[in-house]
Amino acid sequence: MNPHASSSTDGVYTTLLLQEADTTRTISWNPQIVLSDHRYEGAPCFLYAPEGQADLVFVDYFPSLQSIASWSIWNQPIHLQHPVPAFFIAPIHGKGLGMIAQRPINAGEMIVTERPVWAGRSRISCAADQTNANGIFHRAAIRGLSEPSRIAFFALANSYPPAQYDVVPGILNTNCLGITVPTRDSRAQQNPGSRTDTETYIACFPTLSRANHDCTPNAHYVFSPATFAGEFRAIRNIAAGEEITITYTSLCAPSAERCAFLATTRFFDCRCATCALPAAQLRVSDARRMRIREMLVKIEEARFPPRIPISELREAVGWARSEGLRVEEGRLLLCGSQVLTVYDGLDVAMGWAKEARKVFETIEGARSEYLRKLDDAYRVHQRMAAAPRPLNI
Ligand SMILES: [Zn+2]
Numbered sequence: 173m174n175p176h177a178s179s180s181t182d183g184v185y186t187t188l189l190l191q192e193a194d195t196t197r198t199i200s201w202n203p204q205i206v207l208s209d210h211r212y213e214g215a216p217c218f219l220y221a222p223e224g225q226a227d228l229v230f231v232d233y234f235p236s237l238q239s240i241a242s243w244s245i246w247n248q249p250i251h252l253q254h255p256v257p258a259f260f261i262a263p264i265h266g267k268g269l270g271m272i273a274q275r276p277i278n279a280g281e282m283i284v285t286e287r288p289v290w291a292g293r294s295r296i297s298c299a300a301d302q303t304n305a306n307g308i309f310h311r312a313a314i315r316g317l318s319e320p321s322r323i324a325f326f327a328l329a330n331s332y333p334p335a336q337y338d339v340v341p342g343i344l345n346t347n348c349l350g351i352t353v354p355t356r357d358s359r360a361q362q363n364p365g366s367r368t369d370t371e372t373y374i375a376c377f378p379t380l381s382r383a384n385h386d387c388t389p390n391a392h393y394v395f396s397p398a399t400f401a402g403e404f405r406a407i408r409n410i411a412a413g414e415e416i417t418i419t420y421t422s423l424c425a426p427s428a429e430r431c432a433f434l435a436t437t438r439f440f441d442c443r444c445a446t447c448a449l450p451a452a453q454l455r456v457s458d459a460r461r462m463r464i465r466e467m468l469v470k471i472e473e474a475r476f477p478p479r480i481p482i483s484e485l486r487e488a489v490g491w492a493r494s495e496g497l498r499v500e501e502g503r504l505l506l507c508g509s510q511v512l513t514v515y516d517g518l519d520v521a522m523g524w525a526k527e528a529r530k531v532f533e534t535i536e537g538a539r540s541e542y543l544r545k546l547d548d549a550y551r552v553h554q555r556m557a558a559a560p561r562p563l564n565i
Contacts, residue, residue, distance in 0.1 A: 196312050199234075203241050204316070207234070208309045216296045218313040222246040227321050229313045231292030232373075240353070245400055258283050259416055261382050266443070268329050270384045270415050277410040280534035283391055285403045288375035289321040290314070290344065291351060310340035324378035331439040346438065347381035348374035349402060351395040370397075377402050385438070386417035387430055387446040388496045392535045393418045405535055407498045417444075423497050424465035426458035460491035464500050471507040477514045485511065502531035502542060509549060518556055525549050 195209040204220040219237045220226040230240060258277050264270035277283060290313075314325060325343065332342035352370045380393065380402045391404045410416060421433045431442045446457060467488040470478060485508040492501035505528035512521040525546055532542040 195308065200241070203246060205234070205237050205241060206312070206316070208312050216293070216309065218292075218316075220316050226316050226318045227289065228287060229290050229292075229317055231290070231296050231310075231313055233293070236293075261379070264384060264415060267384050267440075269382055271379075271382050271417075273410045273412050273414050273416055275412050277406045277416075279406050279408045280537075281406045282537065283404040283406060283416060284379055285396075285399070285401050286377055286379050287399075287401045288351070288377045289317060289325050291353075291373055291375040294348070294372070294374045310338065310344070314340055321378075325376065328376065328378070328381055344374070344376055347376045349377065349380060349393055349395070351375045351402070352397060354397055375402065380404060383416055383418045385420040385434065385440075385442065386415075386444045387419065387421075387423060387427070387442060388444065389417040389419045389423075390414065391416050391418050392499060394536045394540070396539050398539060403537070405537060407535055408496070422465075423495075424461045424468070424500060426462055427454055428458075457495060460495055461497075464488055464491050464495075464497070464504070468500065468503055468507065471511060472503070477507075477511040479515055480508075480511050482508075482512060482516055482520070498531055498535050502528050502535070505531060506542060506545065506549075513549075513553070513556075518553060522553050525553065 195211060197207045197210045199205050199207045199217070203222070204226075205217050206220075207215060207217045209215045214233065216231055217234050217237050219230040219232070219241055221228050221230060221241070230237065232240065258273060258275060258281070259271045260274050261269055262272050264272075296309075314322060317325065326339075328343050328347045330339055330342040331346040334342065337345075351373050353373045354370055375395070383391065383393075383404065390407055390410050392407050393402060393404055395402050404416070404418065420438055421430050423430075425433070427442075427447045431447060434440060434442050447454070449457060467480075467484075471480070485504065489501055489504045489508065492498075492504055505524050509521045509524035509528060512524055529543065529546050532540045532546070536542065
C-alpha cells in the first residue's frame with residue numbers, strides 16, 4: 173500500500189489524499205465552491221450542486237462558477253419524467269455494456285432523460301492539462317459527490333490506458349457527451365433555458381453515457397439547459413431487443429475518417445453495420461455523406477444564402493434520408509429553406525421550413541434550438557407575405 177494512502181472503501185480514488193489536503197481550499201459554502209490547487213493562479217475550481225446534496229460536480233474557472241452557482245435551477249427540486257423504462261443495460265458482444273430496448277419504441281419518443289453527475293469545461297479534463305498527471309484535482313472534485321452519484325461515476329467504463337491516464341480523467345474522456353451552457357447574459361443566471369450566448373462543455377451521465385456508438389444511430393442525444401438534463405429521443409422506430417445507439421462523431425465524414433477519430437479518442441474500432449458494408453456500398457455511403465457535408469458547409473457557413481438550384485437541395489435531402497441521418501436531413505431542410513426564401517419564392521421556402529419543423533419536433537422535442545431558428549424564419553416569412561408586392565409597370 174502507498175504510505176500516503178488513506179483507508180479505502182472502494183479502492184479506487186483515495187490514494188494521495190494527504191497531498192490533496194495540502195492543495196484544496198473551500199472558497200464558498202453557499203453553494204460549495206472549492207479551489208483545488210491554490211498554488212496555481214487561476215487554477216480550476218469545482219462546484220457541488222444542488223447545495224447539500226452534491227448530486228453533481230461542476231468543474232470550471234471561478235468567474236464562470238460564480239455565475240453558474242447563482243442559477244435558480246439548483247434550488248429547485250428535479251422533476252424529471254421517469255416513465256416505465258424503455259430500455260435496460262446489458263453486456264453487448266465486443267462493446268462492454270450497452271442500452272437495449274425492452275419494448276418497441278416509436279420515432280420521436282423520449283427514451284431517457286437525466287442530469288449529469290459531472291459537468292465541466294472540456295479543457296480542464298483533457299489529457300494535456302497538468303492536473304491529469306496525478307488526478308489529484310479530479311479525485312478531489314469527485315470525492316464530494318453523494319454516494320449514489322459517486323458509485324454511478326466509478327461504474328462507468330474507462331477506455332484510456334491506465335499507465336498514462338488517471339482513472340478519473342480516463343472515465344471522463346471515455347464517457348463524456350457535449351452540453352451547452354448559457355454564458356455572459358445576466359438573464360441566463362436566473363433562467364439557464366433563456367436564449368443567450370452559449371458555450372460548449374462536457375458531461376458524464378450515469379445512464380446516457382452507457383449508450384454505444386453507431387454511424388447510423390437510432391437515437392439522438394440533446395442537452396436541455398432549462399432542466400440541465402440530457403435527453404435521448406428515438407430517431408426512428410426501434411424494435412424490442414434492438415440496441416439503442418447514438419453517435420460519438422460527425423456522421424458526415426467518410427467511414428475511414430470516422431473510424432480513425434473513434435480509434436484515437438475512444439479507443440475502439442467501429443464495426444457498425446454501416447462501416448461493415450461491402451466495399452462498393454460503403455463507397456456510395458461515403459460519397460453521399462461527404463456531399464451532405466459539402467452542402468451544409470456551403471450554406472451554413474455563408475454570410476448570405478448562396479444560389480443553389482432546388483434540384484441540388486432536393487438531392488442532398490434525399491441522400492440524408494437514404495443514409496438515415498435525420499439531424500442532417502433537418503439541417504438541410506432548414507438551410508435549404510433559407511436559400512429558397514431568397515431565390516425561389518415564399519411558398520416553396522415555407523414548405524421546406526414546415527418539413528424541417530417536423531423533423532426537429534420528432535428528434536429533439538419542443539425545446540429544440542432548431543425550432544427557435546424556425547420560429548425566426550416563420551416571422552420573416554409572415555412579414556414577407558404581408559409586404560406589398562411591387563407593381564408591374
Ligand atoms: Zn461505424
